Amino acid sequence: MANKAPSKLTRITDHLRREWQLYVMLLPTILWLLIFLYKPMYGLQIAFKDYSIFRGVAGSPWIGFEHFETLFNNDQFLRALKNTIIMSFYGLVFGFPVPIMLALMFNEVLNQKFKKTAQTIVYLPHFISSVIIAGIVITAFSPSAGIVNTMLGWIGIEPIYFLTKPEWFRPIFIGTGIWQEAGFQSIVYLAAIAGVSPTLYESAVVDGASRWQMMWKITVPSIMPTIIIMLIIRIGSILEVSFEMIILLYQPATYQTADVVNTFIYRQGLQGGQYDFAAAAGLFNAVVAFVLVMTANTISKRYSRTSLW
Incomplete structure (x- = not known):
């Protein structure tokens, strides 16, 4: 008579007994997720309540x-x-394209000393505090002693108060973000390029392909799955504009173009004490991000067969 197959519970128990060391190592991460990510979700209900700090979350009345x-x-x-x-x-x-272009350019550099020096220079801004980056930007665009206005003065242009002009805030903010993060983000694409099989390049050389042709016909198609995954993640955080940098750079004169959802939540919640109203804005932000990620992932899975899950 054939032996009866072990039940699912028995298989799980045997697996846990064999691999218990791995789960012990995983336990701190699970606890961190539960305490700092899942437990605070209990407070999301204040978005649907007339919240009072004296009544608490549970005691505040529902208002839909x-x-x-x-x-x-x-x-x-x-x-x-x-x-x-x-x-x-x-x-x-x-x-988004800048880190990809940086990775492709670094991959084409043959002089290793120059390559490492250039990579260090473009990675460095990522490790500098946002406060310092904001200070550099404010100093660079200062109307009195900033390097930008100094250079404009050389060609006869009067000083411009860049950081008080609503029309200039977006270009400055976006340019600062690219400068600060593009180099570090290129590491992901460099890692993907390192995984491309060298035999593909060897075959292309035998066929007489130039380095430009190898880049566009081999490198870019090979890292396309990574590019798509990073694009999906970027789309999912489309409402998560750099809060710290905007807080440090914006002022009432530039609210017209500089005020974003996160700074609105900050002013209403922490400065204005409207915690329930700010929670509603934050929940809306999170729901939109979730929908965008799901939509982008579904479209990518359907048309490129590459997805997050």
Whole structure:
């Protein structure tokens, strides 16, 4: 008589008994996720309540979608949402290709000493505090002693108060973000390029292909799955504009183009004490991000067979 197959519970128990060391190593990460990511979700219900710090989350009365109705009738929020979408779109269009181009250029550099020096220089801004980066930007665009206005003065242009002009805030912010993060982000693509089989290049050399042709016919198609994955992640964070940099650079004179959803939440929640209203704005932000990730992942899976899951 054939032996009865072990039950699913028995197989799981045997697996845990064999691999318990791995799960012990995983335990700190699981605890961190539960305590700092999942437990705070309990507080999301204040977006649907008339929250009072004296009554607490559980004791505050439910008011349904009233905060969301107020939110979508709030001109400041609609302005912040518009600015967030515009800056994220510009950042995606102008900023997303830069790390890819940097990785491709680094891959073509043959002088290893120059390559390492150049990589160090472009990686460095990522490791500098946002406060220092903002200080550098403010100093560079200063109307009195900034290098930008100094150079403009050489050709006879009067000093421009860049950081008080709404029309200049977006280009400065997006350019600063590219300068700060593009080099570090290129590491992902360099790692993908390192995984391309050398035999492909060897075969191309035998066929007489130039380095330019090898880059466009071998390197770029080989790292395309990585590019698509990074694009999906970037689309999912399209409403997560760099909060710290905007707080450090913007001022009431530039709210027209600089105020975004995260700064709106900061002002309403922490400065204004409207925690329930700010929670509603934050929840809306998270739901939109989730929908964008799901949509981008579905489209990518259907047309390129590459996806996050």
